[in-house]
Amino acid sequence: MKAKKWLAALGVTTMLVGGLLSGCSGGSSGSTEGSGDTVEITLAGWGGNPSETRLLKEALDAFEEKNPTIKVKHEVISDQYMDVMKTRLIGGEAPDVFYLDAFEAPALIETGVLEPLDDYVTDEFDVEDFEQPLLEAFQKDGVTYGFPKDYSTLALFYNKKMFEEAGVEVPTTWDEVREVSKELTKDGVVGLGVAPELARMYYIAESLGGEVVKDDKANFGDDKVIEALQPIIDQRNEDKTAAQATDVGANWGGEMFGQEKAAMVIEGNWAIPFLEDTFPNVDYGTAELPTINGEQNTMAYTVSYVMNAGSEKKEASWKLIEFLTGPEGMEIWTSKGFALPTRKSVAEKLGFDQDEKRAALVSGASYATVWANGVNLPTIMNNFNNQFVSAFLGQRPLDEALKEAEKQANREIGE
Amino acid sequence: MKKKRTYSKRSLREATQGYSFMAPTIFVLALFIIGPIIYAFFLSFHKVQLLGTATYQFVGLSNFTNITDDGRALRALWNTFKYVIIVVPIQTLLALILAATLNAGLKGQSIFRIVYFLPTLTSSAVLTLIFMWMYNQNGLVNEILSAVGLPTYNWIGDPSVALIAIMIMNIWATAPFFMVIYLAALQDIPESLYEAAELDGANAFKKFIYITVPNLRPVTSFVVIMGLIGTFQLFDQSFIFSGGSGGPDNSTLTVVLLIYQYAFKSLGTMGYAAAIAVMLSLVILVATLLQRKFSKEESLY
Numbered sequence: 001m002k003a004k005k006w007l008a009a010l011g012v013t014t015m016l017v018g019g020l021l022s023g024c025s026g027g028s029s030g031s032t033e034g035s036g037d038t039v040e041i042t043l044a045g046w047g048g049n050p051s052e053t054r055l056l057k058e059a060l061d062a063f064e065e066k067n068p069t070i071k072v073k074h075e076v077i078s079d080q081y082m083d084v085m086k087t088r089l090i091g092g093e094a095p096d097v098f099y100l101d102a103f104e105a106p107a108l109i110e111t112g113v114l115e116p117l118d119d120y121v122t123d124e125f126d127v128e129d130f131e132q133p134l135l136e137a138f139q140k141d142g143v144t145y146g147f148p149k150d151y152s153t154l155a156l157f158y159n160k161k162m163f164e165e166a167g168v169e170v171p172t173t174w175d176e177v178r179e180v181s182k183e184l185t186k187d188g189v190v191g192l193g194v195a196p197e198l199a200r201m202y203y204i205a206e207s208l209g210g211e212v213v214k215d216d217k218a219n220f221g222d223d224k225v226i227e228a229l230q231p232i233i234d235q236r237n238e239d240k241t242a243a244q245a246t247d248v249g250a251n252w253g254g255e256m257f258g259q260e261k262a263a264m265v266i267e268g269n270w271a272i273p274f275l276e277d278t279f280p281n282v283d284y285g286t287a288e289l290p291t292i293n294g295e296q297n298t299m300a301y302t303v304s305y306v307m308n309a310g311s312e313k314k315e316a317s318w319k320l321i322e323f324l325t326g327p328e329g330m331e332i333w334t335s336k337g338f339a340l341p342t343r344k345s346v347a348e349k350l351g352f353d354q355d356e357k358r359a360a361l362v363s364g365a366s367y368a369t370v371w372a373n374g375v376n377l378p379t380i381m382n383n384f385n386n387q388f389v390s391a392f393l394g395q396r397p398l399d400e401a402l403k404e405a406e407k408q409a410n411r412e413i414g415e
Numbered sequence: 416m417k418k419k420r421t422y423s424k425r426s427l428r429e430a431t432q433g434y435s436f437m438a439p440t441i442f443v444l445a446l447f448i449i450g451p452i453i454y455a456f457f458l459s460f461h462k463v464q465l466l467g468t469a470t471y472q473f474v475g476l477s478n479f480t481n482i483t484d485d486g487r488a489l490r491a492l493w494n495t496f497k498y499v500i501i502v503v504p505i506q507t508l509l510a511l512i513l514a515a516t517l518n519a520g521l522k523g524q525s526i527f528r529i530v531y532f533l534p535t536l537t538s539s540a541v542l543t544l545i546f547m548w549m550y551n552q553n554g555l556v557n558e559i560l561s562a563v564g565l566p567t568y569n570w571i572g573d574p575s576v577a578l579i580a581i582m583i584m585n586i587w588a589t590a591p592f593f594m595v596i597y598l599a600a601l602q603d604i605p606e607s608l609y610e611a612a613e614l615d616g617a618n619a620f621k622k623f624i625y626i627t628v629p630n631l632r633p634v635t636s637f638v639v640i641m642g643l644i645g646t647f648q649l650f651d652q653s654f655i656f657s658g659g660s661g662g663p664d665n666s667t668l669t670v671v672l673l674i675y676q677y678a679f680k681s682l683g684t685m686g687y688a689a690a691i692a693v694m695l696s697l698v699i700l701v702a703t704l705l706q707r708k709f710s711k712e713e714s715l716y
């Protein structure tokens with residue numbers, strides 16, 4: 001009788017533990033590699049609009065057609081891309097090839113998780129064809145860790161109808177922007193839509209010789225930086241002719257411009273397909289950004305394909321990067337103008353410098369400041385953005401806000 | 416002597432069986448709860464870099480002492496404290512009033528109980544997105560405010576009102592949950608107490624103050640503790656509202672959001688994030704103990 005009880009208990013326990021173990025083993029059975037000599041590599045990036053997705057699919061199809069032994073599995077990370085990517089890199093589950101923004105690149109390069117690409121490069125790849133400032137964003141000590149796939153610069157988007165009704169010309173200097181904005185601000189419309197964040201203000205902040213980042217530390221409390229940014233603050237709080245998107249119920253500059261809540265905004269290439277799709281009736285033009293102290297300025301934003309140093313399929317991964325950032329792949333990806341090509345030969349072939357709406361963006365490439373500067377830019381940006389908005393809203397003096405934010409940013413950066 | 420041995424042997428067998436049945440649950444608890452807690456505690460004494468080659472550098476208590484002069488940590492703590500002080504009393508009071516109202520025998524109260532509970536069932540992420548539409552400059556809230564002649568606000572982009580917007584949203588979403596708890600407790604109050612009070616001439620308000628509220632004191636204690644724990648750990652609403660930045664002007668930065676930023680957005684500050692997490696758990700522990708001390712759990716009969 002006792003033996004029976006013990007046997008029953010043992011049996012039940014065995015079943016429970018067995019169930020638990022089979023649950024665990026079920027997970028590990030999914031690690032089977034591809035069959036035969038076909039290699040599967042993963043490519044991860046953030047999502048885009050459906051048209052962009054089709055273009056990328058088209059490029060990947062062209063790649064697989066040329067390389068029958070390589071299959072590409074495309075993964076889309078729809079939110080908090082860098083947080084997800086860092087976590088996957090730590091866990092050893094990162095994709096073989098992935099997008100990397102220039103703004104985040106230095107920090108990731110520093111950690112050693114990216115594969116240096118120089119050994120894979122051939123003469124045929126023609127590195128010289130890349131716009132040099134965009135390529136440099138992904139280089140460190142002469143070593144290249146990524147090749148930029150596209151870029152965009154900023155341009156002044158203006159509402160042609162509003163300009164005609166107000167009888168004003170497109171401004172070419174910032175003083176003219178303020179004058180023109182006064183004529184355009186009325187009936188719930190502001191002259192200028194502003195994105196009060198460092199990514200959009202960096203070139204203004206440095207226009208009088210100040211440095212936002214110095215020796216990899218925040219330096220935007222510098223008097224020259226404050227002096228350079230003060231006119232934007234004054235335009236909103238004194239002239240009352242500028243506003244941020246949430247002031248008028250929009251989420252970003254392109255939306256407030258499309259809703260005709262702002263006569264002018266400063267946006268990039270990404271705004272053009274958005275306006276075409278969402279606000280097809282808005283008649284607008286683009287112009288190069290107004291000059292500051294007679295100097296031309298704009299920002300350039302670029303993204304590269306990088307290879308995971310932990311990848312076990314490096315040769316196949318390089319083939320993918322080589323194709324997508326080579327003339328053929330890049331031409332497919334940028335053919336519709338959603339993004340601008342980083343290769344001069346592709347740019348020349350596609351002729352965007354002749355496109356009425358994109359010419360101003362293309363012109364800016366030669367004098368643009370690339371949105372990247374050292375490993376701590378994300379921390380510097382977050383602190384700047386948080387404090388700058390309270391100055392922009394008129395709740396605090398600009399110098400007080402920026403000096404406090406600079407101190408906090410440097411405290412977080414440490415050492 | 417023999418009896419003692421038999422008892423001991425028998426109890427041993429029973430204990431073995433009991434623990435055998437509990438083994439899977441204990442295993443899961445240890446793996447997913449106890450283990451991470453211990454690891455987080457370990458991390459809080461180190462400067463940790465997990466990306467690339469993982470490095471751990473023992474730094475003693477400096478992660479904890481750094482909190483005292485971290486302006487954003489103090490701001491996050493202040494935001495969270497302000498949030499707790501305002502949200503917990505309001506949601507508790509609102510829940511109590513709603514529960515008492517829906518227990519008064521009015522017509523259709525069953526329907527209203529269901530309707531009022533729905534906000535609690537909504538995913539907080541979905542709820543936040545819906546409220547962000549309502550809080551838009553041209554959204555429902557501003558339309559209603561201007562219709563009755565009150566001033567409108569940029570609820571999302573203005574530092575002075577952004578946290579208030581989240582408070583309102585959370586009270587709306589959480590009060591019904593506590594309302595249901597109060598409703599359950601109200602069923603346990605003997606009807607005879609109300610009848611006796613009625614004989615003595617008490618009106619509805621006096622019955623509420625002198626019978627209902629005292630009888631619900633243990634439940635109120637539970638509701639306040641759960642409210643404290645939940646509000647101290649505010650994260651997803653702040654995260655979605657500010658896009659993860661804690662802005663505008665750090666006005667929606669909470670302690671847990673700050674932990675997330677140091678853990679996942681900065682490199683090399685995972686240990687510091689763990690230290691803040693340990694500090695937060697101590698703060699919640701202290702708040703809970705204080706609350707328990709101020710409310711004597713006594714039976715009334």
